[in-house]
Amino acid sequence: MEIVQATLAMMAACIVFAVLARTIRVPYAVILVIGGMAAALIPGLPAPHLDPDFALAFFLPPLLQVSAYRTDWRAFRQDLRPILALALGAVLFTTLCIAVAARWLLPDLPWAAAIALGAIVAPPDAVAAGAVLRKLRLPRRMVTVLEGESLINDASSLVVYRLAVAAFALGGVHPLEAAASFLVLAAGGVAIGYAVGRVTIWMIGRLHDSLLETCVGFLAGYAAYMLADAAGVSGVLGVVACGMVLGVRQHAVFSARTRQDGRAVWAFVEFVLNSLVFILIGLQLNAILGRLAGDDGWALARAALLLSAVLIVSRFVWVFGTDWLSRLADGLRDARDEASRPAAKAGPDPASGPGSRRRPQPSSRHVAVIAWAGMRGVVSLAAAIGLPEDFPQRDLIVFLAFTAILATLVLQGTSLEWVIRRLGIEEPALRGLPPQEAAARRVLSDAMLEELERRAGDPLEGAIAADLVSEYRDKAGVYHRVAAHGGAAAELQARLALRLAAVRAGRDRLLHHFREGEMDASLLSDLEGELDAEEIRLRRLLGGAG
Template identity: 55%
Template sequence: MNLLEVILALLGACVALAVLARRTRLPYAVVLIIGGMALAFIPGIPRVELDPHLALAAFLPPLLQASAWRTDWEEFRASIRPILLLAVGAVLFTAACVALVAKLLLPDLPWAAAIAFSAVVAPPDAVAASAILQRLHLPRRIVTVLEGESLVNDASALVLFRLAVGALATASVSPAIAALTFLGVALGGLAIGWAVAWAASRLLPLLEDTALEVAVTFLIAYAAFMAAEALHVSGVIAVVTTGIIVSGRQRALLAPQTRVEALATWSFVEFTLTSLVFILVGLQLNGILERLAAEAAGTVILASLAISLTLVVSRLAWVMPFAYLPRIFPSLSHDHALPRPRHAAIIGWAGMRGVVSLATALALPLAVPHRDLLIFLAFVAILATLVVQGTTLEWLILRLGVMEPGKRGMGAQEAAARRLMAHAALAEVQGRLDSPLDGAIARDLVGEFRDIDRVFSGVAAGGPQAELQARLQIRLAAIRAGRQALLDHHGAKPIPEELLVGLVSETDHEELRLTQQLNQLA
């Protein structure tokens, strides 16, 4: 089986397993890993061995930038304190606990290797919890904190990983030097990320081509990562910085069509890369288990249980005290950065490990003692957190009763925003009434825009939404009828394909827009 056949077979398996996960409502990552393990035992399946450096360089940049691209910078900035408490404080605390347990279980493991391993499993991945979080109406602040944490904690953990791996080659590293190096690596990554984002901001407006612009959004992720790594600073922080800056300016830098197509392209790439990482690790487990034959079975089992338990307990031990600080110090009761106990319990339990930990585990240097055992322990810890926490998180959320009631209809804030746009559009049309060229056309349109402004004004004021819903349904039916007439005509008397594709694409986009509004009103 050649490389192309292997890749196509893996992509087919990813799609099949994704459908299975959706049907069974199991965490997607769990199904992929178990599916990869099952595939590994099928006769004729080639043995998979990923190059550690390739695993990081190929998978991490686009996955990190995809997370940065989804980040709402205003919400992120408003929640920066709890995000940093988790992304830096919790990661370092968890890493310290895991490193200590790993050293106790494997006395011959160097401290640098123990810290490198702890940095692998320390950062949780909100993507692993996203399927559950999206189904439930959680307070927006919880979702923002978890997503923001998953964006920043990868950077802090991987900087720690980089320092630990570098320390393996030296006899000793003083804490002061390590702290300064940590700071230098982080600041260097920020500088590189800003420089790449600045260059992209100058380049994108010059391209004026959707395909080229989408391609550049991918290239800047790899450019930031590789430039930073070449200068021995944090490639992860560079990618995240580039992603946040460019995504924050995407409405000014990218045309509407580019934004639509980039979103679809990025969704596909993120699904493909995430799926491949999980399934490839599952495929590698067979070979790892064979090489673990020299390890005592009792040590492997004990270490697996101890590391997994340490990850869960250490995160809760870090998060929960902050929720009870206002009870001890009443002056902190108005500090909105501190979570409520029920919210803290959900944040603490949503500590599933995911794709970044898998990719980083594969990047452990080949010379690290007990490397296969450490990769296996990381694999078990990720699987354990996904299975135990991933399958019980929804139950915990329902049990604690923190869900907000589902919003039916269009909220006053959205209606006011839509009314603002309609009012501006009406003003623009009315400004052309006296034009000798555009006046007649403007008079034909002004009634339509006045009507739209009136409807949204009523909804924004809390009025009934039945008229708005009826309008959307009629427009949707009309668009579908027009598209069907076009297709029927094309069947009887073909029209140029380029023209057909363009007209159908217009109706598709308009149908999606109207359907989205109708779903909000339902």
């Protein structure tokens, strides 16, 4: 009973802290950690003990799965080079920098422990930056790179983390063996995750029940993680591969109801798990500090401060260094192509034309924001908690990891929005629908209209289809005018506002009939669900149109 009460109390505290964070415009992860630290000072409040294996197996799979599920894989492939440079290169570079700095500051720390510390704090977490990024109109490519980095860097850092833990257990690992193990762990995890994803898709396609389909999709990430872990390969990459399969196939296999229900379920799960991890580490910090009471406090503070600085600076060095090398490589390639072209055919570089596959280089302001968006978050916290109990200087590593994470959250998290606005990279607010959405809605309305016009000649349903044609032709005309030149924006907004007013009137009438006893609660729930879905759609469009 105590664990139930403690869990419910923490969830209630998470809600209070999240509201406070929104009120004072601070990333809620910062408030959760500080709130957990403050709560740990309450006399008589027991410090929760988290089993390391439980921490990784319970918190990570759903959080990684939902990130993979939401990833735009076409945009991901287009920006694969910068994503891999951050997700693999930056992780390894940061791990090395932190390990070397930790060994220099703390000579008694074994290399395995130093590398584990580096792998724990290496991966930035897009969840930690999400609250800021969602409030701003950033270039889509920048968001894709940050989200793609967060998806893969968790896997790469945790594979290095796992190798470091294994090196401690085995007394050392040869570099070639470590590289081979890295490839085996990665390939095995991807294979198992892909297989679990395909089996999940097969099951969902045959259940025909949105509740069961949502449950199966939720359990798939845990299944991929546990099967991969039991096979001795990367459970993290297994979850990512499983989430990727579900995300790619969701549009063809999942029903509309399943997709709608899944969004609500995953939003709740994501908030609860993220919040619990942050508040749990805050609650445990005082116990960790108590176990470190015999150490030199100034030496610990100096090490924590310097390692946090190395963590932030190393990302800047890598991001700006790889950007400079990428520009240099593109410049050399352009010069080589220019020299190899005959003089008679000299002209614009085909590599920069509209059919080119080369992505334009981001500006230095965009690079600076990517470098500054290096907040560490839930994956690093779970990995720190997940260290084995007998790992050398475990409490010291958890403390250093926690302080580094807190430093990035407080310093970078609270200033990221200011940096973005100061650099002026926000995209201007569009009046009316964004061009891409307007064009997509024109295509959608055209397809609906063509189908109704085709069926208007049917002897059985032709009269009904003909009645609907005028309505859909009118809707298609509005979207054609909006997509063509931005016109009819006021007309569209008025139409949406009228539809929203009609939905509200319909709901009021339904509630009146329900109170009069003319319908039961089940029917009211079904009809109100339809109205809610329509109201959500209209409100979203009104936001874009206004």
